[in-house]
Amino acid sequence: MKKFLYNLAISIFAILFFASCNPKQQQVNDYKYEIDTIAIIQRGDSIANAVQQVLLANVLQVSxxxxxxxxxxxxxxRAMSLTDSLSQKYNxxxxxxxxKYRNPxxxxxESDEAVLLKMSSLASAEPFLLSGNGIVTxxxxxxxxxxxxxxCHGIEGKDISIPTLEAIRQKYPNDLATGYKEGDFRGLWKITFPEE
Ligand code: HEC
Structure with a gap:
């Protein structure tokens, strides 16, 4: 009997605890999400631009x-390690x-598929935010x-020279990232911000 009362007390405590906690938590999240949207887009834009500049400057200079x-x-x-070190810098x-990825x-x-499908069909360059479980992407x-x-991403043997194609095939035997034309949708920047 004593044990039963003890369990009951724990259950009531748990119910009260979660009942009081959840709506409040929800509110805090919604509030936070609303005020942060513009700031996150600005932050994402500036990080994507900065990383793009670094990668582009490097590839053009080395070419x-x-x-x-x-x-x-x-x-x-170097592409991955450059991106990784910038991830650390920007937290x-x-x-x-x-x-059509080159590097697997x-x-x-799975969670990116729907966004890719939608954004590849739009001409827009606008960013898109996805949020859940305290993480904003x-x-x-x-x-x-x-x-x-x-x-390196155009038509094989025409835009991409044979020696370049050989180098690509050697490093990426399952490469999918060729056959593009200027202006084509190539993929997405994906920047995941941790819970603050
Ligand atoms: C000198 C050849 C070269 C040039 C020029 C080049 N790329 Fe790439 N690109 C690569 C290689 C190699 C990779 C794979 C990098 C890795 O292993 O992380 C890659 C990867 C990518 C990726 C990552 C997705 C994937 O397929 O793995 C994107 C996006 C991309 N390139 C876009 C571009 C764009 C846009 C330009 C022009 C501004 C460009 N690249 C110019 C060689 C090139």
Whole structure:
């Protein structure tokens, strides 16, 4: 009997605790989410721009000094580590995802599929936010914005020279990231912000 009362007391306490806690928690989250949306988009935009500048400056400079084949090796060895070090700097997780990925590490996750499908069909360059479980994810389209992209993502044997193609095939035997034209949707920036 004593044990029963003890259990009952615990259950009532638990019910009261969760009943009092949940709505409040919900409110705090909604409130926080509402006021943060614009700030998060601004933060995501500035991080995506900064990372893009770093990657682009590197790939253009290395292509110029060492040629496209060497630039493929450079991207293979450095694109991920550059992105990772910027993730640390900005305290978030920065990824580039694509349905037609070159590096399998950039394959979209299950939760990204619907966003990719929607954003690939829109001409818009607007970012998109997804939130849940205290995590906010920022997505923004990446396009084949300049002819230089085609040297490594364009039509094989036409835009992409044979030596470059060989280097790509050697490093990425299951590469999907060719056949693009200028202006095409290439994938998404995905920036995940931890719970604050
Ligand atoms: C010198 C060749 C080269 C050029 C030029 C180049 N890329 Fe890439 N790109 C690569 C390689 C190699 C990878 C895989 C990097 C890795 O292993 O992380 C890659 C990966 C990517 C990814 C990540 C998704 C995936 O498929 O793995 C995106 C997005 C991308 N490139 C877009 C672009 C855009 C946009 C441009 C033009 C501004 C561009 N690239 C120019 C070689 C190139």
């Amino acid at each position: 110029k000094s060492g040629g496209t084949v060497y630039a493929v090796t450079f991207c293979n060895e 978030c997780l920065i990824e580039r995802i694509s349905q 590490a950039n394959k979209p996750g 920022y997505y923004k389209p990446i396009r084949i914005a300049m002819p230089a992209c085609l040297n």
